[in-house]
Amino acid sequence: MKLLEIKNLHAKIGDKPILRGINLCINAGEVHAIMGPNGSGKSTLCQVLGGREGFEVTEGSVTYDGKNLLELSTEERATAGLLLGFQHPVEIPGVKNIYLLKEALNAQRAARGLDEIDTFAFMKQVRELTKTMGMDDAFLHRGVNAGFSGGEKKRNEILQMLLLQPKLALLDETDSGLDIDALKVVSEGINMLRGADRGIVLVTHYQRLLSYVEPDFVHILYKGKIIKSGDKSLALQLEAEGYQDILEAAS
Amino acid sequence: MSRAPLPEWLVSTLDQQEPAAPGEIHTTARVQVVEWGLPTLRDEEWRWTNLRALTRPLPKPQQTATPEGSGLNAILPQAIFIRFAGGKLVECPGELPDGLRLTPLREADLDQRAAAFAPKAVTPNDALLALNTATAAEGLIIDIAANADIKPPIVLEFLDAPSETAAQTRVLVRCGPHSRATLIETATGADGVTSWRNSVLVAALAANSQLTHLSLGLDGDARLLTDRSFVTLARDARYRSINIQLGGQLVRREIDVNITDTGAHCDLFGLMMPRAKQVLDTHTRLTHGAAHTTSDERYQVIADESGRGIFKGRILVAQDAQKIEAYQSSRNLLLSDSAEIDTKPELEIYADDVKCSHGATIGRLDDEALYYLQSRGISTANARKLLIAGFAQEIVDLLVTPELVEWMGGIISRRLERQNAQ
Ligand SMILES: Nc1ncnc2c1ncn2[C@@H]1O[C@H](COP(=O)(O)OP(=O)(O)OP(=O)(O)O)[C@@H](O)[C@H]1O
Ligand SMILES: [Mg+2]
Numbered sequence: 001m002k003l004l005e006i007k008n009l010h011a012k013i014g015d016k017p018i019l020r021g022i023n024l025c026i027n028a029g030e031v032h033a034i035m036g037p038n039g040s041g042k043s044t045l046c047q048v049l050g051g052r053e054g055f056e057v058t059e060g061s062v063t064y065d066g067k068n069l070l071e072l073s074t075e076e077r078a079t080a081g082l083l084l085g086f087q088h089p090v091e092i093p094g095v096k097n098i099y100l101l102k103e104a105l106n107a108q109r110a111a112r113g114l115d116e117i118d119t120f121a122f123m124k125q126v127r128e129l130t131k132t133m134g135m136d137d138a139f140l141h142r143g144v145n146a147g148f149s150g151g152e153k154k155r156n157e158i159l160q161m162l163l164l165q166p167k168l169a170l171l172d173e174t175d176s177g178l179d180i181d182a183l184k185v186v187s188e189g190i191n192m193l194r195g196a197d198r199g200i201v202l203v204t205h206y207q208r209l210l211s212y213v214e215p216d217f218v219h220i221l222y223k224g225k226i227i228k229s230g231d232k233s234l235a236l237q238l239e240a241e242g243y244q245d246i247l248e249a250a251s
Numbered sequence: 252m253s254r255a256p257l258p259e260w261l262v263s264t265l266d267q268q269e270p271a272a273p274g275e276i277h278t279t280a281r282v283q284v285v286e287w288g289l290p291t292l293r294d295e296e297w298r299w300t301n302l303r304a305l306t307r308p309l310p311k312p313q314q315t316a317t318p319e320g321s322g323l324n325a326i327l328p329q330a331i332f333i334r335f336a337g338g339k340l341v342e343c344p345g346e347l348p349d350g351l352r353l354t355p356l357r358e359a360d361l362d363q364r365a366a367a368f369a370p371k372a373v374t375p376n377d378a379l380l381a382l383n384t385a386t387a388a389e390g391l392i393i394d395i396a397a398n399a400d401i402k403p404p405i406v407l408e409f410l411d412a413p414s415e416t417a418a419q420t421r422v423l424v425r426c427g428p429h430s431r432a433t434l435i436e437t438a439t440g441a442d443g444v445t446s447w448r449n450s451v452l453v454a455a456l457a458a459n460s461q462l463t464h465l466s467l468g469l470d471g472d473a474r475l476l477t478d479r480s481f482v483t484l485a486r487d488a489r490y491r492s493i494n495i496q497l498g499g500q501l502v503r504r505e506i507d508v509n510i511t512d513t514g515a516h517c518d519l520f521g522l523m524m525p526r527a528k529q530v531l532d533t534h535t536r537l538t539h540g541a542a543h544t545t546s547d548e549r550y551q552v553i554a555d556e557s558g559r560g561i562f563k564g565r566i567l568v569a570q571d572a573q574k575i576e577a578y579q580s581s582r583n584l585l586l587s588d589s590a591e592i593d594t595k596p597e598l599e600i601y602a603d604d605v606k607c608s609h610g611a612t613i614g615r616l617d618d619e620a621l622y623y624l625q626s627r628g629i630s631t632a633n634a635r636k637l638l639i640a641g642f643a644q645e646i647v648d649l650l651v652t653p654e655l656v657e658w659m660g661g662i663i664s665r666r667l668e669r670q671n672a673q
Binding site: 050079086089092095099103111144 | 618624625629630634642643645
């Protein structure tokens, strides 16, 4: 089943064209990795899919779960089961993590016609997740990402993902800045989501994540286009040889 | 100084009630209020706040029920509740913890009444203070004995109902040496019903005493409030003021704190959330009059719709007040194009060995944060509500107990929800 189908996607930020014809199809059950040098447009692709203002689609189409994704607002995309893990999660002092989690979960439930979750059941679920992610419960009562270390922010992204159980997770460099223990915890979290009816996109620079979360496909994004796709061996090849040869071969 | 003559209707009310201030204290104020008149926008201290609403007689009071109270009794069942309705003392408990004495001004003797007014009877060109001294008939003296630790908060509920004249109240708080107490003032009114209260509170904190003073302006979008607190701190005393104003047609609070001796500390925290056409204004004046004293001041305004928020924070460090530390911040959130926020720090430092810092910012809701919340499926309206409440929370979190923090957080959330629903 096709979960996400991107056809000839072009997008610009301000006057600057960034995405120049992306084609990508993700089926339920698949894990895709997107790699590519700095500035090639990986985060831009994620943000366009997330519906961020200021990122203008100039050509192409995106179909998500049978719907025209580009017509949906950011919150509609999220309640339809799309989750964006940010490369740089923002800090929101004052808004407690626990409030964010509860509002977000209730928004998902409302979209599915369910009542607000009972507080007791919610707390139980959240506490299990903090444990899974190796986070102290004190994090729940701190401002969203406020003063969190890089690794803590990324754990928090995965915690939100596990609570919201998205159909499609787009994780932008969730592995960057993690030490080896945190990488294991984050990878386990991602593997927990993996399943026959879900899709996962991992944007990463490093093979080491992909040895924990084995991708079905690896794509290389360069100057706003996917210039090469392959299986997990492509990531290994990149790790061994660097981008140079691949970029040259493609140009 | 720029003055408008005292409006006719106010002059005609000056002698309507038997004043509580005795003899000469009263007569002096009576003369000066007429002489000084009301401040105008040309007065530096009033340049952002227009008292035009007071130049005409207040709307005749209809047969309106007394407004509801703050609802705090459900949160703080053990607290000591004192209620003023339309400026009249209507409830004052007889049974009190050891070390606490309450004396209604109506029952006070001459000396006590003199004590309530003398410390702040008149200051030059201050008509509103003189008006209070000249006409206040009601009020309360709160005495906290030396070494007393009064655990239950003392709650003054002002049920601001309309009356022919302004509600003039005078409260004196005397904190004995080494004592500790919490005083909570609440103001509520019925929405759409105009009332005016011109109140004065004088607090004297003796050596090493502690007073936490909450002033919470809650319901009542047509309330007019001109309110003063004058606080003096003796050696090692600690005073914390938390001033939260959520509405009112015009609210002007002035908080004057005078740190007179070494080792004392003062916190001034405030949050004002004007909306509709409300004007919420606080002026603080903090004097570090002695060496080795410290202060921490944090004010926030969240202005929505056509609301106006005003904060002016003056800090004066006297010449021989060395080794003081004074910190002030004013952080503000402007939510609409027709809202307005005026903020002004004013530091006057005459000593040379001091640490003073201040900063003021006015910002909008953070788009990145909004997008982040939306990307979690939270609707734009709810995301805004979370961010606004989150900003307010930084001050709300400073309220003394978890019960109060939760209660106030709830009031603010419900208010934002109501606004969303409109
Ligand atoms: N808000 C913005 N305004 C203008 N240009 C932007 C903006 N965001 C990104 N860009 C530009 O778009 C291009 C692609 O950036 P993008 O962040 O998508 O790259 P990336 O592949 O995620 O890189 P990295 O691996 O460093 O995260 C870059 O040239 C970048 O400078
Ligand atoms: Mg990136």
